[in-house]
Amino acid sequence: MSLALAASALPQPVLAAGTGAGAATLAVAANQANPAFAAWADRFAADSVRINPQMATATQYFSGAEQDALDRHLTPLTPAQRAKEAAQRAAGLARLKGWTAGSLGDTQRTSAAVMQWALENASANAPFEAYTFGFNQMSGTHVALVQFMTQTQPLRRAADVPAYLARLDQVALRIDEAIVRARAGAAKSLIPPRFIVERAQTQVDTFLKPAAAQNVLVASLAERTAALSDLTPDARAEAIAAATRIVEQRIRPAFARVQALLAQLHPRAGDVAGIARLPGGAAAYARALASSTGTTLSAAQIHAIGLREVARIEAEMDRHLRTLGFADGSVKARMDRLNASLQPAASVDPRAQLLANYSAMVLDAETRSTALFNVRPRAPLAVKREPALTEASAAAHYSMPAPDGSRPGVFWVPLPGPSFKIVGMRTLAYHEAVPGHHFQLAIQQEMTDLPKFRSQRIFGGGSAHSEGWALYAEKLAMENGWYDGDVPGLLGALDAQLFRARRLVVDTGLHAKGWTRQQGIDYGIGAQEVERYVVWPGQACAYMIGMLRIVELREHARTMLGPRFSLPAFNDVVLTTGSVPLDVLAQVLDRWIAAQANA
Template identity: 55%
Template sequence: MTTTNRTRRAPPLRRRTLLAAGVAGWMSTAPVLNVAVAATAKTPFRAADFDAWAERVAAERMRSQPEHATSMQYFEGPLQDRLDGQWDDLSRATALAELARDRQALAELDRFPREALTPTQRTSAALIAWALQQDVAEAAFLDHHYVFEHMGGAHVGPITFLVQEHPMRHARDVRSYLTRMAGLPALMDQGIVRARAAQAKGVLMPRFITETAIGQIETLVAAPPAANPLVISLTERMAGLSDMSDAARRRARTQAEAIVAKSIVPAWKRGLALLRAQLPLTTDDAGVWRLPDGDRFYAARLRANTTTELTPAEIHAIGLKQVARIEGEMDGLLRQLGYADGTIEQRFRKMDADRQPTDAAPQVQLLDRYTAYLRDAEARARLIFDVMPKAPVEVRREPALTEPTASAHYTTPAPDGSQPGVFWAPLAGPTYEIADMRTLVHHEAIPGHHFQLAIQMEATDLPYFRRRQAFAAGSAYVEGWALYAEQLAVENGWYDGDPVGHLGQLYGALFRARRLVVDTGLHAMKWTRQQAIDYGITPQEVDRYVTWPGQACAYMLGRLRIEALREKARKELGERFEIKQFHNVVLLTGDVPLTVLEQVVDVWIESRRGAGSGSATAAP
């Protein structure tokens, strides 16, 4: 899974939807004549005008998203320092103001003559158009996102952000950390207002999600300030700061404990009171079909996450077909290992259970194994990639607060090099998913999320705003690439001699195929939570899909589209096709809708016809 930058954090309390024709128009090389373009004839167009406009719009967007600006260190000097102490504003008034800004930006974008833009600018324009159209088209669903969902809601997402993503390079970062801590009560109160407004419109979380959120808050408020994860993280991370004295560190810790006791705990108790009051009003219905206009909301979420126009029924059918194919492959390997009796799920679980660690506390050994797989993947990747991230990547254990409910995920390296890319591995136990450890490394780190996100950040041929992800294109590109990376490892023999690891990879693919079935089942076909569990998905994962409708469909659909583009290029280029070149094109384009990526690949294929060999490194 990808985050914001937790390859990707919870969907914001904002909006989204794809207007594919508008995006395709921006990629077209054919002249487009309309009133807006004709009006520009009086003033000669300069390519630099578009670049300046795009960077200005992106900067405005990032100023309104302090958390993302911190993750990307988007600005410099006093402005970035100020943003590092702020939170994204959750108020409805801010959401409406941002919608007005996005509509204005779309109108301005339409004034640029498409035929005069460079290929890179056309890709940038298509990405911007898609992101803005998403926001505007989902304006009707501002109150449909769950404010206090257990993955990244207002009570847990900001804490995870401070612990995992807030930089800690010098004493100034400690001050901004404390400022953000002091701002948490106001953020909680904004969340309470939004949750009450949603409730008034008939939007409540399912009972089981509400109960999980209540338990999370109860755990946090019951702990003494010294044991609060914010205090623990601050203490640990500032220990290595060279510009802080021991006395300054003690003062910072004392201040943090006071903020927890006097401000955060009372605010979280206010949130707890709201959720307890809502609990009797909730039901166990899992899907968003039960919400007002829930079918349209789910359709919008699917378009936003998959960047396709596939219907729930079509996605469901694709999932069933992929499940049957992958289970057939797994059956043969399981039989080779002596697991012939029972369903695929039963046999795989038995195989994994037979390989559980015997130590009472095996987390250190498991982290070492993850690291060994990571270094192995680094060496192997050089054979099929000639563009590699400069930023390092490492594996860390998920923090205790979120470990019981977290999925494995990745956070991007700090642009200034102060923090590496990190694959966060939940290791709560008492059982561990042993077979898929290698494939998790391939998905979250190499050649998955770390390659895609770090290379995008380092791609100097891309405009600054694309390198720093000011505009994101849903999950299909990022998660599709990560799942493609898992399959790429198989195709290149990385699992030779490791049938257990190969089964882990296949099970991961089966898991993503099942999610197409389960996500559409829950949200469009009125499946119960238990039906989803019975289909082979763990309760923890089912709750994630309940919380983030449509997001789970991005993985397999994205992978299938990237594989289809590769095979199209292989077929049309024949002997001129080189896998390293294809990977360069996909990675150096960066995060774009799949419709845009397809047109970028088409342009690259055409450029390779009749051309000599050599690596394609220019970013579109």
């Protein structure tokens, strides 16, 4: 990527954020660490986790009896729960005003800024919660609870089994709470498009198809307890029988109620894709963009950035495609032909070999990363195929390792077939695993000099930071010769960049310019991805906007430091700072630049 073009793609107010006099003033004002703030922040973060038991489990934030008790409860989806969370946020923001006006150390001032941004962002998002629909195909309650129980709920020892069963017994209640919420949204005409209703219907049908004994919630318990040395065969059999009863008597009827709700909504749903179709949709989209990108960029500005980047990347891809003999047709058509020429033989199911290839790519990336990073994660990484329930609609993604080491980081790969995107495999591994999300999230979790609430991402910097880093990781591979001798792989990397640029165009097109679902597909985005943007407005814009900002910060540091600039040191600062809003990262980097200049 041309850095000059990347910088010019952003309006000047965004380029200036976090640099210059304001950041210098902040650095001068910073004092020694304030023990009182540290104690308050730790208490506030812990209280925030306590009211969200599923977050407590995902982060294993506590220990002993308190953690064990939280591991038995699913977070309610009720108005009372939302009110409790809102009150917690308001109390935190009120107290933060006093702390930020006083004396804080540099790390504490960063922590306070992160907390403030996260709390304000969550509060601003709360009125628009129903706009993403409680039973969407990406993160709907019917999907999220199954994923949580089968992937996140701990089953490390025999004592965890009762907690699994206790939570399993609450799934139906949470489903019913989500139904109440969805009906309330429908009463305000907050109904998803018909094709989204149909995707959710397919998922619910898939869940209900097997008998209770073969249901994924029972099968996961059976599979995961088979390796527990302290669980007797009789106790395991009793637990599986109990889970089967809960699924049969409570969970399947609850999913049938979701089925009935979706059937009722289907005739009321239309074909218009964008959020602007909904009452208050324009305001909801503006908020979604602000939350996802961490900027004040308008939909029109983001659309223009996308068009500019698409044109630049396609020109570069055209040059490389011609070297391989693909000279005719659109870039997309030629990439499709290139990918088709690389498909594995159809005579044998290639999925096992593709997973093995992904694992080899991750190992190779770990070796190559030694030249670009001084800090690397200790947690192991596993490559796994996406579960059947969500494989048809899921994108590749990463899940964090358990802090106690009981679960590795996981790079989840959907392989629905029948064709596979071979040209993009290496780039996908770099994005989701190494040096992308695995480096970013596992390192943050392992940082002992960050407050626990930052290392565990109780308060974070939003999608622009996390997805911006992963796209920056892809760019590092391109810049540092990882594709030398592999033109198809390089084209796959450029295609991934093009994909994120097209996302800017399609997301804003759908939600601000009246584009149809088919227009998004015709622009070069797959149907499943377009449908993802429909239910997660704005989120797809975080990637390219975040990456451009990180690259700009890097080039600012390079300019300021000259020969003292170290790419590994810059990368380490970004990673060890953890998940922060990108304007806060700019302030951290200004202090780092000053320290390096004075060293």
